[in-house]
Amino acid sequence: MTKDNPIPAPVTLVAIDISKYHHEVLIEAPGRAWHWRLTVLRKG
Incomplete structure (x- = not known):
């Protein structure tokens, strides 16, 4: 059984x-009622 944390x-x-x-x-x-989303493009 998993432990609640x-x-x-x-x-x-x-x-x-x-x-x-x-x-x-x-x-x-x-x-906050919202969140931030950030997309980081991979170089190369």
Whole structure:
């Protein structure tokens, strides 16, 4: 059985998706109804 590990309320969450052609970064700040999305193109 998995253990429940809740996230404390006032934290900033960052998710990074690495792929072959571009990378995606998602940022969610506490107390905001929206999040930031950033696309980073891979050079080369």
